Amino acid sequence: MSDLRNEVMPPPDSVIFADGLTKRYGEASAVDQISFNIKKGEVFGLLGPNGAGKTTTILMMLGLTEISSGKISVLGYDPARQPLQVKRRVGYLPDSVGFYDHLTAVENLAYTAKLMGLSLKERTERIADALKRVRLSDVAHKRVATFSRGMRQRLGLAEIIVKKAEIAILDEPTSGLDPQSTLEFLDLIRHLKAEGTTVLLSSHLLDQVQRICDRVALFQAGHIVLMGSVAELSVQVLGAGFVVEVEAEGTGIARRLATIPGVSNVETVAADRFRMTAERDVRPDAARAVVAVDGSLKRLSVDEPSLEAIYARYFQGKASGDMRDAA
Amino acid sequence: MRREGSPFQGVGTVFAKELTDNISSARMLVLELLIVLTALAALYGAISNLRTNTAEDPFLLLRLFTLSSSPLPSFVAILGFLIPLMAIGLGFDSVNSEFNRRTLSRILAQPIYRDALLIGKFLAGLATLAVNLTALWLMVIGLGLLFLGVPPGTEEILRSLAFLVIAIFYAGVWLALAMLLSIVFRSPATAALVALGIWLFLTVLWPMLAPAFAQIIAPPDPRYAALGLQTPATGLWSQFLMRVSPNDLFAEAMLAILSPTTRTLGAVFLDQLRGALMGAPLPIGESLMIAWPQTVGLIASNIVLFVAGYILFQRQEVRA
Numbered sequence: 001m002s003d004l005r006n007e008v009m010p011p012p013d014s015v016i017f018a019d020g021l022t023k024r025y026g027e028a029s030a031v032d033q034i035s036f037n038i039k040k041g042e043v044f045g046l047l048g049p050n051g052a053g054k055t056t057t058i059l060m061m062l063g064l065t066e067i068s069s070g071k072i073s074v075l076g077y078d079p080a081r082q083p084l085q086v087k088r089r090v091g092y093l094p095d096s097v098g099f100y101d102h103l104t105a106v107e108n109l110a111y112t113a114k115l116m117g118l119s120l121k122e123r124t125e126r127i128a129d130a131l132k133r134v135r136l137s138d139v140a141h142k143r144v145a146t147f148s149r150g151m152r153q154r155l156g157l158a159e160i161i162v163k164k165a166e167i168a169i170l171d172e173p174t175s176g177l178d179p180q181s182t183l184e185f186l187d188l189i190r191h192l193k194a195e196g197t198t199v200l201l202s203s204h205l206l207d208q209v210q211r212i213c214d215r216v217a218l219f220q221a222g223h224i225v226l227m228g229s230v231a232e233l234s235v236q237v238l239g240a241g242f243v244v245e246v247e248a249e250g251t252g253i254a255r256r257l258a259t260i261p262g263v264s265n266v267e268t269v270a271a272d273r274f275r276m277t278a279e280r281d282v283r284p285d286a287a288r289a290v291v292a293v294d295g296s297l298k299r300l301s302v303d304e305p306s307l308e309a310i311y312a313r314y315f316q317g318k319a320s321g322d323m324r325d326a327a
Numbered sequence: 328m329r330r331e332g333s334p335f336q337g338v339g340t341v342f343a344k345e346l347t348d349n350i351s352s353a354r355m356l357v358l359e360l361l362i363v364l365t366a367l368a369a370l371y372g373a374i375s376n377l378r379t380n381t382a383e384d385p386f387l388l389l390r391l392f393t394l395s396s397s398p399l400p401s402f403v404a405i406l407g408f409l410i411p412l413m414a415i416g417l418g419f420d421s422v423n424s425e426f427n428r429r430t431l432s433r434i435l436a437q438p439i440y441r442d443a444l445l446i447g448k449f450l451a452g453l454a455t456l457a458v459n460l461t462a463l464w465l466m467v468i469g470l471g472l473l474f475l476g477v478p479p480g481t482e483e484i485l486r487s488l489a490f491l492v493i494a495i496f497y498a499g500v501w502l503a504l505a506m507l508l509s510i511v512f513r514s515p516a517t518a519a520l521v522a523l524g525i526w527l528f529l530t531v532l533w534p535m536l537a538p539a540f541a542q543i544i545a546p547p548d549p550r551y552a553a554l555g556l557q558t559p560a561t562g563l564w565s566q567f568l569m570r571v572s573p574n575d576l577f578a579e580a581m582l583a584i585l586s587p588t589t590r591t592l593g594a595v596f597l598d599q600l601r602g603a604l605m606g607a608p609l610p611i612g613e614s615l616m617i618a619w620p621q622t623v624g625l626i627a628s629n630i631v632l633f634v635a636g637y638i639l640f641q642r643q644e645v646r647a
Contacts, residue, residue, distance in 0.1 A: 055646060062436055064645045084332040084438045092436035098429030102348075114340040115437035156433070 010073060015040045015167055015198050016061060020070035023056050030056045032222040033070065038200060043193050045209040046202035047311070048219030054202040055095060057219075058169055061200075062092055075166060088116070091160030095171040097152060101145035105136055105155055108144055113162050123162075130161035134188060150181030157188055168192055170201040174208055186212050210307040218311070226314060234305030235279055237314050239264065243303040246274045246286050250295025260285045272298070330440075337439030341447025342454070349417060349455040358413045359459060362406075366463060369405050372396035374474045385608065388471050388479040389486060389585045402467065403581045406494060407574055408530055411501040413459065415522040417452045418505030420515035422640065427515070432645045445640050449506060449633060456498040464491045482611050489584045489615060496625040497577040501526070503632035510639045529572040537572075541565035562594055573628055576621040583618035592617060 010017035016038040023031040031053040038044045046054045059065040061074055063083030072078075077085045099108045106127055113123040131137050134154040139147070147155065153173060160168045170189070174182045189212055192199055203209050209216060210230055218226040218233075226233055246257065249272050257274055258266045260282055267275045276282065283300050290297045349355055373394040377387065384390060395401035400408075422445070425431040435441060464487065468479065479487075505522045512518040541564035548558045569575045579592045587608035590600070609617075 059432075059645060064432065064435055081329070082331045083440070084336065087436055088438040090436075092433070094429065094432040094436070096429055097433055099433075100428070100430060111340070111344055112434065112437050115337045115434070115439055117336075117438065159433070 011037060011039075013039050016072070016074050016200070018057075018070065018072045021057070021060060021067065021072050022069045023053075023060060023065065024068040029068075029222050031060070034222075034224045036217055036224060036227060038198060040198055041193070041196050042214040043189070043199040043201070043212055045213035045216040046200065046219060047204065047206065047209055047216050047307075049204060052219035053222040054219055055171055058092070058171055058200070058202065061169065062087060062090060089165060090167045090169060091163045091165030093153070093156040093160060093168070093170045093173055096149075096176070097156040099144040099147075099152060099155060102143065104141050104143055105131065105147070105158075106140045108155065109159055109162055112159055116163055118162075126162045126164070127158075130158040133161055133191070134158045135184075148181075150177050150185070153177060153181070153185060154188070157185070160192075165197065167198045167200065170199065172203055173201055174203065174205060182208065206307040206311055216307070218314070220315075225318075226310075230305055230307055230310070233307075233310050237310045237317075238305065239277070242278045242281050242305065244276045244278060244282055244286055245269075245299070245301045245303070246276065246290065246297070247272055247299035248274075248290045248295040248297045250290065250293050252293050253290055253295050256289045256293050257286060260289060332438075332440070334440045334442035335446070337437070337443040338447045338450070341439075341444055342451045345421075345448050345451030346454055349451060350458070354416055355455065358416050362409050362413060362459070362463065363466070365405050365409060366402055366466070369395070369399050369402040370467060370470055372399045373402065374470065377475060385480070386483060386486075386587060387475055387477050388468065388483040389587070391467055391471050391475075392487070392490065392581075392585050403490075403585065404578070406463075407497075407577050407581070410456075410460075410494065410498045411526045411530065411574070412523075414452070414456060414498045414501035415505045415519065415526060417455060418502045419509055419519040419522050421448050421452070421506050422509045422636075423513050423515050423518060424509075426513060435645055441641055442637070445506075445637055449502065452502045452506070453495070453499050456502065457495045460491060460494050460498065485611055486584055486587070486614070489611075489618070490581060493577065493580050493584065493618070493622055493625065496622065496629060497573060499629040500573045500625055500632065503629050503636065507632050507636035507639070510636050510643065530574045533572045534569065534575070537568035538565045540568055559594060566593060570621075570624070573625060576624045580618040580621035580625070583614050583621075587611075587614055589614065589617065592621070 014037045016036075018037075019035045021031060021034050022029060034053075034057065046057065048054055056065065060067050060072060061079055063079035063086055067080055074086045075089055079086045099105075100111070103111070109127045109130070110123055113127060118126065128137070128140075131140050134157055136151060136154055136158065139151070144152065144155070157168075157170075157173075168189075173189070174185055177185060186208060189199055189201070201209070201213070213230075215227070215229050216233070217224045226237070228236070246253070254266050254268050254274055257263065257276055260276075260278070262280050262282055263276050263278045265277045267277075269275050276286065281302055283302055287297060287300060370391060373391050373396060376394055376396040377390055392402050395404065399405075422431075425434070425444075434444065468484075468487065471477075471479065501522075504525065505518070508518040508522050509515065512521065538561075541561050545558065545560035545564045547561050551558045570579075583589045583592060588606055590603060590609065
């Protein structure tokens with residue numbers, strides 16, 4: 001029996017809530033004691049190398065694989081006991097999604113729409129509408145066998161739109177797509193978010209995740225090692241979030257720049273180039289500072305914190321830490 | 328832990344989709360042609376045989392099913408051999424192809440249980456086989472009417488209907504086996520090869536092996552051999568082992584149903600036959616009683632094989 005006093009209750013605005021979620025295959029744990037909380041309307045990214053436990057976590061959310069221990073609730077339902085309730089409200093686009101090749105796009109969607117329990121009228125309307133949104137109306141009556149990977153991926157998204165899902169779970173949605181299809185797909189995800197759909201997406205393509213996610217969770221060997229918005233993570237891992245580069249001529253610029261609140265470090269790269277590390281975007285203050293010492297400002301740029309840098313730094317730190325432990 | 332909702336939600340949708348796929352597939356067309364052509368040849372043999380040797384026979388229509396004219400075996404024997412092929416052709420890739428096409432996780436993410444997918448697929452396969460067998464049955468009756476010119480009696484129709492029902496259950500056994508193998512083996516080619524191997528073993532090799540095993544288990548008594556008789560224990564064992572094969576169960580049930588003079592399918596003592604009018608047909612109820620154990624055996628094999636597949640499928644991981 002679970003101890004009621006110890007049970008953690010999900011926050012009121014949470015749509016997916018996991019507490020101590022664990023999946024074991026024999027001795028090995030694919031997912032080990034992870035806890036997270038996804039708020040309504042946000043785009044949440046599951047990041048990490050292949051085999052880190054992202055897909056297993058997703059399958060547990062849908063009740064498609066058994067939970068070894070811990071708790072998960074999706075929209076207030078328990079996926080292990082009420083999978084139909086969960087699956088009625090959650091759309092899932094699996095990693096490299098497949099369709100029945102001998103059927104057309106419309107027929108494929110009609111089959112799943114029937115499984116969703118939609119009436120003929122609703123089905124026809126929603127399918128036509130969804131295909132229009134993912135720009136597949138022209139090929140609606142073509143066999144899926146002729147579709148490219150990007151088109152299949154968009155057809156999978158159309159299925160989620162047909163479902164009018166409250167949560168869209170996308171597993172590696174952009175892997176294997178060409179840059180143009182990727183941009184289009186990310187745009188479609190943004191539209192979903194604009195309509196109030198909560199989006200959960202897993203990926204190992206860091207820059208894309210950064211472009212679109214409000215918050216990310218970094219998976220490693222079945223654990224969530226980092227979680228938060230990109231800005232939060234950069235402060236946590238890199239020590240500071242923003243790198244502002246100033247190119248200006250004048251005297252005493254470096255000293256003046258260092259006095260700006262929030263700036264942790266000023267590096268003089270060349271005689272007229274300075275690199276500042278700060279916890280916020282300090283460009284306006286930097287401009288004022290240069291003007292204050294009568295310098296001539298030539299260029300001002302900011303490097304947004306990159307997930308790639310965070311990722312690399314985190315695993316670097318981890319590796320050297322492990323080496324120290326081993327020694 | 329009880330799960331919520333009906334396991335049958337979505338069965339109808341899966342059934343309709345799979346039935347459409349089955350009936351419109353090229354594979355099915357080839358199998359149908361194979362069976363119809365072989366069956367036609369067998370029927371032609373039976374009809375020409377009946378026409379030349381017309382004796383008075385109250386069960387002329389049933390003779391169409393059972394009469395063989397060499398070199399072709401009878402219609403029923405051909406069905407006993409080819410129905411499994413058709414069922415295997417329908418079932419060997421039913422589950423593993425969903426894995427390989429990567430459609431399984433997408434379908435199971437819809438609000439249905441896995442039960443619905445498996446039950447829908449099995450019922451659709453069974454319905455396809457039933458449609459085909461019914462068409463064959465109608466063909467036999469139609470050809471009988473055309474070429475023999477004798478309208479079938481009520482009892483003949485009832486007996487041939489019993490044949491149809493038992494044939495569908497027989498097909499179900501092989502369909503359930505093929506689906507089980509499609510769950511066990513991820514590659515459709517492996518599943519098909521194993522299914523065909525089992526089919527050949529049970530229909531061709533087992534009838535030869537069973538008597539050999541029976542002789543090992545119960546060695547023949549030389550005293551019976553001296554009289555030119557089979558040792559009862561050996562005979563019983565041989566029959567018992569033969570019945571492991573659904574092919575044998577089907578053949579025995581057909582013998583009882585389609586040859587109304589059949590009084591028993593096993594060995595009997597002479598005193599059990601006392602008072603029997605040898606060669607007189609049994610009423611249909613009695614024939615059904617004789618065929619009932621074999622029919623139950625076929626139905627039970629259906630259920631056992633399907634349940635085995637069901638349990639494995641429920642425990643299988645969805646991710647490819």
